[in-house]
Amino acid sequence: MVTVTELLQKAEQIINSSENARLDAEILFCEVMQFNRSRIYSHPEQIVPDDKSTLFQSLIEQRQQGRPIAHLTGKKEFWSLALAINKDTLIPRPETELLVETALQMIPDDAILNILDLGTGCGAIAIALASERPDCNIVATDINTNALMMAKKNATTHQLENIHFYLSNWYQNIPSQEFDLIVSNPPYIKQDDEHLSQGDVRFEPELALVAGADGMQAINIILGNAKQYLASNAYLLIEHGYDQKQLVHEAFLKHDFKQLKTFQDLSGQDRMTMGNNQIN
Numbered sequence: 001m002v003t004v005t006e007l008l009q010k011a012e013q014i015i016n017s018s019e020n021a022r023l024d025a026e027i028l029f030c031e032v033m034q035f036n037r038s039r040i041y042s043h044p045e046q047i048v049p050d051d052k053s054t055l056f057q058s059l060i061e062q063r064q065q066g067r068p069i070a071h072l073t074g075k076k077e078f079w080s081l082a083l084a085i086n087k088d089t090l091i092p093r094p095e096t097e098l099l100v101e102t103a104l105q106m107i108p109d110d111a112i113l114n115i116l117d118l119g120t121g122c123g124a125i126a127i128a129l130a131s132e133r134p135d136c137n138i139v140a141t142d143i144n145t146n147a148l149m150m151a152k153k154n155a156t157t158h159q160l161e162n163i164h165f166y167l168s169n170w171y172q173n174i175p176s177q178e179f180d181l182i183v184s185n186p187p188y189i190k191q192d193d194e195h196l197s198q199g200d201v202r203f204e205p206e207l208a209l210v211a212g213a214d215g216m217q218a219i220n221i222i223l224g225n226a227k228q229y230l231a232s233n234a235y236l237l238i239e240h241g242y243d244q245k246q247l248v249h250e251a252f253l254k255h256d257f258k259q260l261k262t263f264q265d266l267s268g269q270d271r272m273t274m275g276n277n278q279i280n
């Protein structure tokens, strides 16, 4: 017989590799028990049933080996929306919420715009935009069937009917149309980047992270074809690495985009760039 408190103390010691061992243990415990976090503290002496305790301990062992919390719970919160994720989708990051915020500043509340999200993964950006701007028509693509399934499932969970999903290698399968805004969080990590062997990214899909020797492969494809899909004066907003501002600006300029603007994330790092498809 083991109590809530005892089980959590043991788990925290086992995980110890993670900075947030206690928090990780609590999140996983609450997932297994379907508890609110406050219940851990209001019922510390409660006995945990054997089957739950066994399941919890197997999750703790996986966490100890580095598996991301989001993979163990199968979900991640993004823009205050609970999103289902799996091993074929990137785990949505708080930095990308900034991309949503920046995009929303471009879209008046009652605008009826066509928006394209390239490489949607679990649907994070498309779903956040669709929920904030119900009158906009959103198209979201991904090359991976399992990722797209997750994105569709998330759109259904949040009862969003203004997103159309396409299985597509970037623009390839998108029906011809003009978008007022294209957004993307593409893969942008260099293939020999040391971060790929650290933390959560070790368990995330390479396809969603890595983009050739300079990390620019996907961004170049997106920029190279964007004009065929953008209305006149429309915008393209793209997330990129903290050290890619220069390369991204050059790529935007090469394809004749104007009014380039780079935005920083909350830690002050360059994180996304926007350009305008000015035609005159």
Ligand code: GLN
Residues within 6 Å of the ligand: 090, 093, 095, 185, 186, 187, 188, 189, 201, 208, 209, 210
């Ligand atoms: N921002 C992610 C990271 O640092 C990478 C996401 C991406 O490549 N789109 O791990």
